[in-house]
Amino acid sequence: MATETMHINMGPQHPSTHGVLRVELDVDGETVVRARPVIGYLHTGIEKTMESKLYYKAIPCTDRMDYLNPMGNNLGYSLAIEKLMGIEVPDRVKWVRVILAELTRLNSHIVWLGTHALDLGAMSMLLYTFRERESILDVYEACSGQRMMSSYIRIGGLAHDIPRDFDKVVKRILDEFPDKLQDYEALLTDNEIFINRTKGVAVISAEEAINLSLTGPMLRGCGVNYDVRKAEPYSGYENFDFDIPLGKNGDAYDRYLIRLAEMRQSLRIVRQAIDGMPEGPYRARVPGVVLPPKEDVLHKMESMIFHFKIITEGFKAPQGAVYQAIESPKGELGFYISSDGSNKPNRVRVRPPAFINLGSLPSLVEGRLFSDVVCAIGSIDIILGEVDR
Amino acid sequence: MNVVLRAIGNVFWSMPKGLAVTFKHLFKKPVTLDYPHQKKPMSPRYRGLHYLERYDDGSERCVCCGLCAAACPADCIYMEPEENEKGERRARIYEINMLRCIFCGYCEEACPEEAIFLGREYEFSDYDRDSFIYTKVQMLVTSPRKDNPFKWIIRKVRRVYGVPEPSL
Numbered sequence: 001m002a003t004e005t006m007h008i009n010m011g012p013q014h015p016s017t018h019g020v021l022r023v024e025l026d027v028d029g030e031t032v033v034r035a036r037p038v039i040g041y042l043h044t045g046i047e048k049t050m051e052s053k054l055y056y057k058a059i060p061c062t063d064r065m066d067y068l069n070p071m072g073n074n075l076g077y078s079l080a081i082e083k084l085m086g087i088e089v090p091d092r093v094k095w096v097r098v099i100l101a102e103l104t105r106l107n108s109h110i111v112w113l114g115t116h117a118l119d120l121g122a123m124s125m126l127l128y129t130f131r132e133r134e135s136i137l138d139v140y141e142a143c144s145g146q147r148m149m150s151s152y153i154r155i156g157g158l159a160h161d162i163p164r165d166f167d168k169v170v171k172r173i174l175d176e177f178p179d180k181l182q183d184y185e186a187l188l189t190d191n192e193i194f195i196n197r198t199k200g201v202a203v204i205s206a207e208e209a210i211n212l213s214l215t216g217p218m219l220r221g222c223g224v225n226y227d228v229r230k231a232e233p234y235s236g237y238e239n240f241d242f243d244i245p246l247g248k249n250g251d252a253y254d255r256y257l258i259r260l261a262e263m264r265q266s267l268r269i270v271r272q273a274i275d276g277m278p279e280g281p282y283r284a285r286v287p288g289v290v291l292p293p294k295e296d297v298l299h300k301m302e303s304m305i306f307h308f309k310i311i312t313e314g315f316k317a318p319q320g321a322v323y324q325a326i327e328s329p330k331g332e333l334g335f336y337i338s339s340d341g342s343n344k345p346n347r348v349r350v351r352p353p354a355f356i357n358l359g360s361l362p363s364l365v366e367g368r369l370f371s372d373v374v375c376a377i378g379s380i381d382i383i384l385g386e387v388d389r
Numbered sequence: 390m391n392v393v394l395r396a397i398g399n400v401f402w403s404m405p406k407g408l409a410v411t412f413k414h415l416f417k418k419p420v421t422l423d424y425p426h427q428k429k430p431m432s433p434r435y436r437g438l439h440y441l442e443r444y445d446d447g448s449e450r451c452v453c454c455g456l457c458a459a460a461c462p463a464d465c466i467y468m469e470p471e472e473n474e475k476g477e478r479r480a481r482i483y484e485i486n487m488l489r490c491i492f493c494g495y496c497e498e499a500c501p502e503e504a505i506f507l508g509r510e511y512e513f514s515d516y517d518r519d520s521f522i523y524t525k526v527q528m529l530v531t532s533p534r535k536d537n538p539f540k541w542i543i544r545k546v547r548r549v550y551g552v553p554e555p556s557l
Contacts, residue, residue, distance in 0.1 A: 057462040060493040145434035190403035312459045
Protein backbone atom coordinates (compact mmCIF):
# COMPACT_ATOMS: atom_id res chain seq x y z
CA MET A 1 0.00 0.00 0.00
CA ALA A 2 1.34 3.41 -0.94
CA THR A 3 1.84 5.64 2.07
CA GLU A 4 3.24 9.10 2.48
CA THR A 5 5.23 10.47 5.37
CA MET A 6 3.51 12.81 7.75
CA HIS A 7 5.07 15.69 9.62
CA ILE A 8 4.16 15.82 13.29
CA ASN A 9 5.18 18.30 15.95
CA MET A 10 5.47 16.66 19.32
CA GLY A 11 5.42 19.37 21.93
CA PRO A 12 6.33 21.96 23.08
CA GLN A 13 3.31 21.47 25.31
CA HIS A 14 3.33 17.71 25.25
CA PRO A 15 3.22 16.33 28.80
CA SER A 16 5.88 13.69 28.27
CA THR A 17 8.49 16.00 26.79
CA HIS A 18 9.46 17.00 30.34
CA GLY A 19 9.03 20.69 29.89
CA VAL A 20 9.08 22.54 26.64
CA LEU A 21 10.89 20.35 24.18
CA ARG A 22 9.56 20.17 20.65
CA VAL A 23 10.37 17.19 18.50
CA GLU A 24 9.75 17.43 14.77
CA LEU A 25 8.85 13.97 13.59
CA ASP A 26 8.39 12.59 10.10
CA VAL A 27 6.39 9.44 10.43
CA ASP A 28 5.58 6.80 7.90
CA GLY A 29 2.56 5.10 9.38
CA GLU A 30 3.73 4.17 12.86
CA THR A 31 7.42 4.28 12.01
CA VAL A 32 9.55 7.33 12.71
CA VAL A 33 11.58 8.28 9.65
CA ARG A 34 13.22 11.39 10.93
CA ALA A 35 13.28 13.05 14.33
CA ARG A 36 14.71 16.44 15.15
CA PRO A 37 14.61 17.96 18.63
CA VAL A 38 13.95 21.70 18.61
CA ILE A 39 15.07 23.51 21.72
CA GLY A 40 15.17 27.08 22.97
CA TYR A 41 11.71 27.48 24.44
CA LEU A 42 13.15 27.86 27.92
CA HIS A 43 16.19 29.90 27.00
CA THR A 44 17.01 32.18 29.91
CA GLY A 45 20.50 33.36 29.02
CA ILE A 46 22.01 32.10 32.24
CA GLU A 47 25.56 31.87 30.87
CA LYS A 48 25.40 35.46 29.68
CA THR A 49 23.87 36.64 32.96
CA MET A 50 26.70 35.03 34.86
CA GLU A 51 29.21 37.02 32.82
CA SER A 52 27.68 40.29 33.97
CA LYS A 53 27.79 39.35 37.65
CA LEU A 54 30.53 39.24 40.23
CA TYR A 55 31.91 35.75 40.76
CA TYR A 56 30.07 35.10 44.00
CA LYS A 57 26.77 36.47 42.71
CA ALA A 58 26.53 33.94 39.90
CA ILE A 59 25.79 31.07 42.28
CA PRO A 60 22.00 31.66 42.40
CA CYS A 61 22.08 31.55 38.58
CA THR A 62 23.54 28.05 38.60
CA ASP A 63 20.70 26.76 40.79
CA ARG A 64 18.24 27.53 38.06
CA MET A 65 19.85 25.53 35.28
CA ASP A 66 19.15 21.97 36.31
CA TYR A 67 16.53 22.54 38.94
CA LEU A 68 16.64 18.94 40.13
CA ASN A 69 20.35 19.20 40.78
CA PRO A 70 20.86 22.56 42.46
CA MET A 71 23.61 21.44 44.83
CA GLY A 72 25.51 19.78 42.00
CA ASN A 73 25.43 22.94 39.93
CA ASN A 74 26.60 25.01 42.89
CA LEU A 75 29.35 22.50 43.48
CA GLY A 76 30.57 22.51 39.88
CA TYR A 77 30.72 26.28 39.68
CA SER A 78 32.33 26.68 43.10
CA LEU A 79 34.96 24.05 42.28
CA ALA A 80 35.75 25.82 39.01
CA ILE A 81 36.27 29.17 40.75
CA GLU A 82 38.27 27.51 43.54
CA LYS A 83 40.50 25.97 40.89
CA LEU A 84 40.91 29.38 39.23
CA MET A 85 41.75 31.09 42.51
CA GLY A 86 43.78 28.21 43.93
CA ILE A 87 41.66 27.83 47.06
CA GLU A 88 41.90 24.65 49.10
CA VAL A 89 38.75 24.01 51.13
CA PRO A 90 38.71 22.27 54.55
CA ASP A 91 37.94 18.55 54.68
CA ARG A 92 34.65 19.06 56.46
CA VAL A 93 33.42 21.18 53.57
CA LYS A 94 34.39 18.47 51.10
CA TRP A 95 32.56 15.83 53.08
CA VAL A 96 29.40 17.90 53.42
CA ARG A 97 29.52 18.69 49.73
CA VAL A 98 29.79 15.00 48.86
CA ILE A 99 26.81 14.17 51.07
CA LEU A 100 24.69 16.89 49.53
CA ALA A 101 25.77 16.06 45.98
CA GLU A 102 24.84 12.42 46.47
CA LEU A 103 21.50 13.30 48.05
CA THR A 104 20.94 15.47 45.01
CA ARG A 105 21.67 12.49 42.79
CA LEU A 106 18.99 10.56 44.68
CA ASN A 107 16.60 13.47 44.29
CA SER A 108 17.19 13.72 40.56
CA HIS A 109 16.99 9.97 39.96
CA ILE A 110 13.76 9.43 41.88
CA VAL A 111 12.07 12.30 40.06
CA TRP A 112 13.32 10.77 36.83
CA LEU A 113 12.00 7.37 37.89
CA GLY A 114 8.59 8.75 38.76
CA THR A 115 8.15 10.79 35.61
CA HIS A 116 9.58 8.13 33.32
CA ALA A 117 7.27 5.49 34.77
CA LEU A 118 4.38 7.94 34.50
CA ASP A 119 5.17 8.41 30.81
CA LEU A 120 4.98 4.67 30.36
CA GLY A 121 1.70 4.36 32.21
CA ALA A 122 2.71 3.47 35.77
CA MET A 123 0.89 6.21 37.59
CA SER A 124 1.50 5.25 41.20
CA MET A 125 5.30 5.48 40.87
CA LEU A 126 5.18 9.25 40.71
CA LEU A 127 3.26 9.46 43.96
CA TYR A 128 5.70 7.20 45.77
CA THR A 129 8.82 8.88 44.45
CA PHE A 130 7.61 12.37 45.28
CA ARG A 131 6.97 11.21 48.83
CA GLU A 132 10.60 10.18 49.18
CA ARG A 133 11.80 13.34 47.50
CA GLU A 134 10.18 15.29 50.29
CA SER A 135 12.62 13.91 52.85
CA ILE A 136 15.57 15.02 50.72
CA LEU A 137 14.08 18.46 50.19
CA ASP A 138 13.72 18.71 53.97
CA VAL A 139 17.49 18.32 54.26
CA TYR A 140 17.95 21.10 51.72
CA GLU A 141 15.59 23.30 53.66
CA ALA A 142 17.30 22.58 56.97
CA CYS A 143 20.72 23.44 55.49
CA SER A 144 20.07 26.32 53.18
CA GLY A 145 16.58 27.56 53.92
CA GLN A 146 15.12 26.77 50.55
CA ARG A 147 13.77 23.59 49.08
CA MET A 148 14.90 23.88 45.50
CA MET A 149 17.04 26.94 44.80
CA SER A 150 19.42 26.23 47.62
CA SER A 151 22.56 28.31 46.77
CA TYR A 152 24.17 26.53 49.70
CA ILE A 153 27.58 25.61 48.33
CA ARG A 154 29.63 28.76 47.95
CA ILE A 155 33.06 29.63 46.69
CA GLY A 156 35.47 28.46 49.37
CA GLY A 157 32.98 26.62 51.53
CA LEU A 158 29.35 26.66 52.51
CA ALA A 159 26.84 29.38 53.22
CA HIS A 160 26.36 28.30 56.83
CA ASP A 161 27.48 25.40 58.91
CA ILE A 162 25.28 22.32 58.71
CA PRO A 163 22.39 22.26 61.19
CA ARG A 164 22.81 20.39 64.46
CA ASP A 165 20.47 17.52 63.64
CA PHE A 166 21.94 17.01 60.16
CA ASP A 167 23.35 13.56 61.02
CA LYS A 168 20.06 12.38 62.39
CA VAL A 169 18.00 13.50 59.40
CA VAL A 170 20.43 12.09 56.85
CA LYS A 171 20.69 8.79 58.71
CA ARG A 172 16.92 8.49 58.70
CA ILE A 173 16.97 8.84 54.92
CA LEU A 174 19.71 6.22 54.74
CA ASP A 175 17.66 3.79 56.81
CA GLU A 176 14.42 4.30 54.97
CA PHE A 177 15.59 4.49 51.40
CA PRO A 178 16.63 0.87 50.70
CA ASP A 179 13.10 -0.33 51.54
CA LYS A 180 11.62 2.24 49.21
CA LEU A 181 13.97 1.18 46.43
CA GLN A 182 12.75 -2.37 46.93
CA ASP A 183 9.19 -1.14 46.49
CA TYR A 184 10.10 0.54 43.24
CA GLU A 185 11.77 -2.60 42.01
CA ALA A 186 8.78 -4.70 42.97
CA LEU A 187 6.57 -2.38 40.97
CA LEU A 188 8.68 -2.10 37.83
CA THR A 189 11.63 -4.44 37.39
CA ASP A 190 9.62 -7.60 36.68
CA ASN A 191 6.54 -5.84 35.38
CA GLU A 192 5.73 -7.23 31.96
CA ILE A 193 4.29 -3.97 30.63
CA PHE A 194 7.31 -2.00 31.74
CA ILE A 195 9.70 -4.56 30.26
CA ASN A 196 7.86 -4.58 26.95
CA ARG A 197 7.99 -0.82 26.76
CA THR A 198 11.65 -0.46 27.64
CA LYS A 199 13.61 -3.59 26.77
CA GLY A 200 15.24 -3.27 23.38
CA VAL A 201 13.83 0.24 23.01
CA ALA A 202 15.94 3.35 22.41
CA VAL A 203 19.07 1.29 21.88
CA ILE A 204 22.42 2.94 21.30
CA SER A 205 25.74 1.20 20.74
CA ALA A 206 28.81 1.97 22.79
CA GLU A 207 30.69 3.25 19.76
CA GLU A 208 27.92 5.61 18.76
CA ALA A 209 27.46 6.79 22.33
CA ILE A 210 31.13 7.74 22.48
CA ASN A 211 30.92 9.48 19.10
CA LEU A 212 27.97 11.53 20.31
CA SER A 213 29.97 12.29 23.51
CA LEU A 214 27.20 11.00 25.73
CA THR A 215 27.91 10.80 29.44
CA GLY A 216 26.26 9.57 32.58
CA PRO A 217 23.79 6.69 32.64
CA MET A 218 23.33 7.02 28.88
CA LEU A 219 26.96 6.07 28.31
CA ARG A 220 27.22 3.57 31.15
CA GLY A 221 24.10 1.83 29.88
CA CYS A 222 26.19 0.72 26.89
CA GLY A 223 28.85 -0.74 29.16
CA VAL A 224 31.41 2.05 28.88
CA ASN A 225 33.02 2.63 32.25
CA TYR A 226 33.31 6.38 32.52
CA ASP A 227 32.39 8.32 35.60
CA VAL A 228 33.97 11.66 36.45
CA ARG A 229 33.99 10.71 40.15
CA LYS A 230 36.42 7.89 39.33
CA ALA A 231 38.16 9.29 36.25
CA GLU A 232 39.02 12.70 37.72
CA PRO A 233 38.04 12.69 41.39
CA TYR A 234 36.96 16.04 42.82
CA SER A 235 35.89 17.19 46.27
CA GLY A 236 37.40 14.15 48.00
CA TYR A 237 35.61 11.41 46.06
CA GLU A 238 38.85 9.39 46.01
CA ASN A 239 38.34 8.72 49.74
CA PHE A 240 35.07 6.87 49.27
CA ASP A 241 34.49 3.30 48.25
CA PHE A 242 31.82 2.82 45.59
CA ASP A 243 31.18 0.98 42.35
CA ILE A 244 30.13 2.18 38.94
CA PRO A 245 27.14 0.15 37.76
CA LEU A 246 27.34 -0.76 34.08
CA GLY A 247 24.76 -1.99 31.58
CA LYS A 248 25.12 -4.27 28.59
CA ASN A 249 22.53 -3.60 25.93
CA GLY A 250 22.32 0.18 25.97
CA ASP A 251 18.53 0.19 25.99
CA ALA A 252 16.05 2.07 28.16
CA TYR A 253 15.69 -0.89 30.55
CA ASP A 254 19.43 -0.98 31.25
CA ARG A 255 19.43 2.73 31.96
CA TYR A 256 16.63 2.17 34.45
CA LEU A 257 18.59 -0.59 36.19
CA ILE A 258 21.72 1.57 36.26
CA ARG A 259 19.94 4.50 37.83
CA LEU A 260 18.49 2.26 40.51
CA ALA A 261 21.93 0.78 41.18
CA GLU A 262 23.43 4.28 41.27
CA MET A 263 20.98 5.26 43.97
CA ARG A 264 22.22 2.34 46.08
CA GLN A 265 25.82 3.43 45.50
CA SER A 266 24.91 7.00 46.46
CA LEU A 267 23.48 5.74 49.73
CA ARG A 268 26.74 3.88 50.30
CA ILE A 269 28.77 7.03 49.73
CA VAL A 270 26.55 9.11 52.00
CA ARG A 271 26.86 6.55 54.77
CA GLN A 272 30.64 6.56 54.55
CA ALA A 273 30.71 10.34 54.49
CA ILE A 274 28.36 10.83 57.42
CA ASP A 275 30.24 8.31 59.54
CA GLY A 276 33.62 9.81 58.82
CA MET A 277 32.69 13.48 58.91
CA PRO A 278 35.70 15.47 60.09
CA GLU A 279 35.44 18.46 62.37
CA GLY A 280 36.55 21.85 61.24
CA PRO A 281 35.46 25.18 59.81
CA TYR A 282 32.73 25.38 57.20
CA ARG A 283 34.59 27.93 55.12
CA ALA A 284 38.15 28.32 53.96
CA ARG A 285 40.01 31.29 55.37
CA VAL A 286 41.14 33.25 52.35
CA PRO A 287 41.12 36.97 53.16
CA GLY A 288 39.73 39.06 50.36
CA VAL A 289 38.13 36.16 48.51
CA VAL A 290 35.97 34.18 50.92
CA LEU A 291 33.63 36.04 53.26
CA PRO A 292 34.87 36.00 56.87
CA PRO A 293 32.58 34.48 59.54
CA LYS A 294 29.79 36.74 60.60
CA GLU A 295 30.93 36.89 64.24
CA ASP A 296 34.23 38.37 63.13
CA VAL A 297 32.51 40.89 60.89
CA LEU A 298 30.67 42.26 63.89
CA HIS A 299 33.68 42.46 66.17
CA LYS A 300 36.86 42.82 64.13
CA MET A 301 37.71 45.76 61.95
CA GLU A 302 39.77 43.81 59.38
CA SER A 303 37.01 41.29 58.83
CA MET A 304 34.52 44.09 58.47
CA ILE A 305 36.68 45.73 55.80
CA PHE A 306 37.08 42.48 53.88
CA HIS A 307 33.35 41.84 54.19
CA PHE A 308 32.54 45.21 52.65
CA LYS A 309 35.18 44.86 49.95
CA ILE A 310 34.15 41.37 48.87
CA ILE A 311 30.47 42.22 48.74
CA THR A 312 30.80 45.49 46.89
CA GLU A 313 33.72 44.75 44.56
CA GLY A 314 34.01 40.99 44.56
CA PHE A 315 37.48 39.60 44.05
CA LYS A 316 39.79 39.73 41.09
CA ALA A 317 40.63 36.36 39.57
CA PRO A 318 43.97 35.78 37.86
CA GLN A 319 43.98 35.71 34.08
CA GLY A 320 43.44 32.33 32.55
CA ALA A 321 40.84 29.70 31.98
CA VAL A 322 39.71 26.65 33.91
CA TYR A 323 37.53 23.68 33.17
CA GLN A 324 36.03 21.73 36.03
CA ALA A 325 33.74 18.78 35.51
CA ILE A 326 31.59 16.99 38.02
CA GLU A 327 29.40 13.92 37.67
CA SER A 328 25.89 15.30 37.78
CA PRO A 329 22.99 12.81 37.83
CA LYS A 330 22.65 13.28 34.09
CA GLY A 331 26.30 13.02 33.17
CA GLU A 332 29.38 15.17 32.99
CA LEU A 333 28.53 18.71 34.02
CA GLY A 334 31.41 21.00 33.21
CA PHE A 335 32.08 24.66 33.86
CA TYR A 336 34.55 26.44 31.62
CA ILE A 337 35.40 29.86 32.94
CA SER A 338 37.76 32.25 31.27
CA SER A 339 38.98 35.21 33.23
CA ASP A 340 40.52 38.44 31.97
CA GLY A 341 41.79 39.47 35.39
CA SER A 342 38.77 41.54 36.40
CA ASN A 343 36.18 40.79 39.05
CA LYS A 344 33.71 39.33 36.57
CA PRO A 345 34.20 36.28 34.38
CA ASN A 346 35.02 37.03 30.76
CA ARG A 347 33.15 33.99 29.52
CA VAL A 348 31.25 31.24 31.27
CA ARG A 349 30.46 28.15 29.32
CA VAL A 350 28.53 25.28 30.83
CA ARG A 351 28.85 21.81 29.39
CA PRO A 352 25.33 20.62 30.05
CA PRO A 353 24.93 16.84 30.09
CA ALA A 354 21.24 16.92 29.25
CA PHE A 355 21.79 19.06 26.14
CA ILE A 356 24.48 16.79 24.74
CA ASN A 357 22.59 13.62 25.64
CA LEU A 358 19.52 15.00 23.89
CA GLY A 359 21.56 15.06 20.67
CA SER A 360 21.29 11.29 20.62
CA LEU A 361 17.50 11.38 20.23
CA PRO A 362 17.49 10.98 16.41
CA SER A 363 19.68 7.90 16.55
CA LEU A 364 17.56 6.45 19.37
CA VAL A 365 14.20 6.70 17.66
CA GLU A 366 14.72 6.80 13.88
CA GLY A 367 13.42 3.65 12.27
CA ARG A 368 11.48 2.68 15.38
CA LEU A 369 7.87 2.99 16.39
CA PHE A 370 6.20 6.27 17.22
CA SER A 371 5.28 5.29 20.77
CA ASP A 372 8.95 4.60 21.56
CA VAL A 373 9.72 8.33 21.24
CA VAL A 374 8.15 8.97 24.65
CA CYS A 375 10.23 6.21 26.20
CA ALA A 376 13.40 7.48 24.51
CA ILE A 377 12.93 11.06 25.68
CA GLY A 378 12.20 9.81 29.18
CA SER A 379 15.21 7.53 29.33
CA ILE A 380 17.60 10.32 28.30
CA ASP A 381 16.57 12.21 31.45
CA ILE A 382 16.46 15.75 30.14
CA ILE A 383 15.82 18.88 32.12
CA LEU A 384 14.93 21.66 29.75
CA GLY A 385 16.22 24.31 32.10
CA GLU A 386 19.67 22.87 31.57
CA VAL A 387 19.26 22.12 27.86
CA ASP A 388 18.43 25.73 27.02
CA ARG A 389 20.10 27.51 29.91
CA MET B 390 6.12 -23.36 26.11
CA ASN B 391 8.40 -20.50 27.11
CA VAL B 392 5.64 -18.01 26.41
CA VAL B 393 3.21 -19.96 28.55
CA LEU B 394 5.70 -20.09 31.44
CA ARG B 395 6.28 -16.37 31.20
CA ALA B 396 2.55 -15.69 31.21
CA ILE B 397 2.11 -17.85 34.29
CA GLY B 398 5.02 -16.13 36.00
CA ASN B 399 3.43 -12.85 35.12
CA VAL B 400 0.04 -13.57 36.51
CA PHE B 401 1.14 -15.39 39.64
CA TRP B 402 4.40 -13.63 40.54
CA SER B 403 5.38 -10.25 39.10
CA MET B 404 1.93 -8.66 38.92
CA PRO B 405 0.88 -9.69 42.46
CA LYS B 406 4.27 -8.49 43.72
CA GLY B 407 3.61 -5.03 42.33
CA LEU B 408 0.03 -4.99 43.52
CA ALA B 409 1.15 -6.00 46.99
CA VAL B 410 3.12 -2.75 47.20
CA THR B 411 0.10 -0.64 46.36
CA PHE B 412 -2.10 -2.74 48.63
CA LYS B 413 0.30 -2.22 51.52
CA HIS B 414 -0.24 1.51 51.24
CA LEU B 415 -3.93 1.16 51.95
CA PHE B 416 -3.10 0.69 55.62
CA LYS B 417 -0.57 3.48 55.91
CA LYS B 418 -1.17 6.94 57.21
CA PRO B 419 -1.44 9.50 54.39
CA VAL B 420 1.64 11.64 53.94
CA THR B 421 -0.17 14.59 52.40
CA LEU B 422 -1.36 17.64 54.30
CA ASP B 423 -4.67 19.43 54.03
CA TYR B 424 -2.78 22.53 52.98
CA PRO B 425 -4.61 25.74 53.81
CA HIS B 426 -5.74 24.26 57.13
CA GLN B 427 -2.61 22.30 57.98
CA LYS B 428 0.84 23.69 57.34
CA LYS B 429 4.23 22.11 57.30
CA PRO B 430 6.56 23.48 59.97
CA MET B 431 9.27 25.55 58.31
CA SER B 432 12.93 25.05 59.00
CA PRO B 433 14.43 27.79 61.20
CA ARG B 434 16.58 28.85 58.25
CA TYR B 435 13.67 29.19 55.85
CA ARG B 436 14.05 32.10 53.43
CA GLY B 437 10.71 33.81 53.06
CA LEU B 438 9.46 37.36 53.18
CA HIS B 439 11.97 39.91 54.43
CA TYR B 440 11.63 41.95 57.57
CA LEU B 441 13.66 44.75 59.11
CA GLU B 442 14.68 44.20 62.70
CA ARG B 443 14.78 46.69 65.60
CA TYR B 444 16.99 47.00 68.66
CA ASP B 445 15.56 46.15 72.04
CA ASP B 446 15.09 49.85 72.79
CA GLY B 447 12.89 50.14 69.70
CA SER B 448 15.27 52.01 67.39
CA GLU B 449 15.85 50.79 63.87
CA ARG B 450 18.88 48.65 63.18
CA CYS B 451 19.21 49.56 59.52
CA VAL B 452 21.67 52.39 58.90
CA CYS B 453 21.14 52.39 55.13
CA CYS B 454 24.72 51.40 54.29
CA GLY B 455 23.64 49.86 51.00
CA LEU B 456 25.50 46.59 51.41
CA CYS B 457 22.37 44.49 50.90
CA ALA B 458 21.66 46.34 47.66
CA ALA B 459 25.26 45.72 46.58
CA ALA B 460 25.02 42.03 47.39
CA CYS B 461 21.67 41.51 45.72
CA PRO B 462 22.09 39.40 42.57
CA ALA B 463 18.67 40.45 41.29
CA ASP B 464 19.17 44.19 42.00
CA CYS B 465 15.79 44.48 43.68
CA ILE B 466 16.69 46.67 46.69
CA TYR B 467 16.50 50.44 46.55
CA MET B 468 17.26 52.81 49.39
CA GLU B 469 17.89 56.46 50.23
CA PRO B 470 19.41 57.62 53.54
CA GLU B 471 18.51 60.41 55.94
CA GLU B 472 19.41 61.49 59.46
CA ASN B 473 17.08 61.37 62.40
CA GLU B 474 16.76 64.02 65.08
CA LYS B 475 19.69 62.55 67.04
CA GLY B 476 21.92 62.70 63.96
CA GLU B 477 21.88 58.98 63.40
CA ARG B 478 21.79 57.65 59.89
CA ARG B 479 18.77 55.65 58.82
CA ALA B 480 16.82 54.80 55.69
CA ARG B 481 14.36 57.34 54.36
CA ILE B 482 13.27 55.02 51.57
CA TYR B 483 13.83 51.30 51.72
CA GLU B 484 12.11 49.27 49.05
CA ILE B 485 12.32 45.68 47.91
CA ASN B 486 10.69 44.60 44.72
CA MET B 487 9.38 41.20 45.69
CA LEU B 488 8.68 40.26 42.10
CA ARG B 489 12.35 40.59 41.21
CA CYS B 490 13.62 39.11 44.45
CA ILE B 491 14.87 35.54 44.16
CA PHE B 492 15.03 34.91 47.95
CA CYS B 493 18.66 33.88 47.86
CA GLY B 494 19.38 35.35 51.29
CA TYR B 495 22.46 37.30 50.20
CA CYS B 496 21.11 40.49 51.81
CA GLU B 497 20.77 38.75 55.14
CA GLU B 498 24.32 37.45 54.91
CA ALA B 499 25.71 40.80 53.81
CA CYS B 500 24.01 42.99 56.42
CA PRO B 501 26.67 44.21 58.88
CA GLU B 502 24.08 45.63 61.28
CA GLU B 503 21.92 42.49 61.46
CA ALA B 504 18.98 44.53 60.33
CA ILE B 505 17.44 42.58 57.45
CA PHE B 506 16.28 39.00 57.81
CA LEU B 507 14.29 36.63 55.71
CA GLY B 508 11.28 35.50 57.67
CA ARG B 509 9.15 32.43 57.35
CA GLU B 510 6.17 33.88 55.57
CA TYR B 511 5.68 32.63 52.03
CA GLU B 512 2.04 33.36 51.27
CA PHE B 513 1.84 36.86 49.88
CA SER B 514 -0.17 37.50 46.79
CA ASP B 515 -1.94 40.50 45.39
CA TYR B 516 -3.80 41.76 42.38
CA ASP B 517 -1.37 44.28 40.92
CA ARG B 518 2.35 44.57 40.49
CA ASP B 519 2.76 47.86 42.35
CA SER B 520 1.75 46.32 45.64
CA PHE B 521 4.73 43.95 45.46
CA ILE B 522 7.14 46.81 46.00
CA TYR B 523 7.42 46.47 49.74
CA THR B 524 8.31 49.64 51.58
CA LYS B 525 10.13 50.18 54.83
CA VAL B 526 6.89 50.62 56.75
CA GLN B 527 5.64 47.24 55.60
CA MET B 528 8.84 45.43 56.45
CA LEU B 529 9.86 47.07 59.72
CA VAL B 530 8.77 44.97 62.66
CA THR B 531 6.94 46.67 65.51
CA SER B 532 9.04 44.99 68.20
CA PRO B 533 12.15 42.78 67.99
CA ARG B 534 11.29 39.27 66.92
CA LYS B 535 12.19 36.64 69.45
CA ASP B 536 12.16 33.70 67.05
CA ASN B 537 15.03 35.05 65.01
CA PRO B 538 16.25 32.26 62.74
CA PHE B 539 19.91 33.07 63.09
CA LYS B 540 21.13 33.42 66.60
CA TRP B 541 24.10 35.46 65.58
CA ILE B 542 22.57 38.65 66.87
CA ILE B 543 25.24 39.56 69.33
CA ARG B 544 24.97 43.30 69.69
CA LYS B 545 21.87 44.24 71.60
CA VAL B 546 22.34 47.99 71.48
CA ARG B 547 23.47 50.44 68.86
CA ARG B 548 27.16 51.24 68.59
CA VAL B 549 27.76 54.85 69.61
CA TYR B 550 30.44 56.72 67.75
CA GLY B 551 31.45 59.88 69.58
CA VAL B 552 33.82 62.53 68.30
CA PRO B 553 37.27 61.53 69.64
CA GLU B 554 38.86 63.85 72.17
CA PRO B 555 41.75 65.83 70.73
CA SER B 556 44.93 64.31 72.18
CA LEU B 557 47.05 67.30 73.01
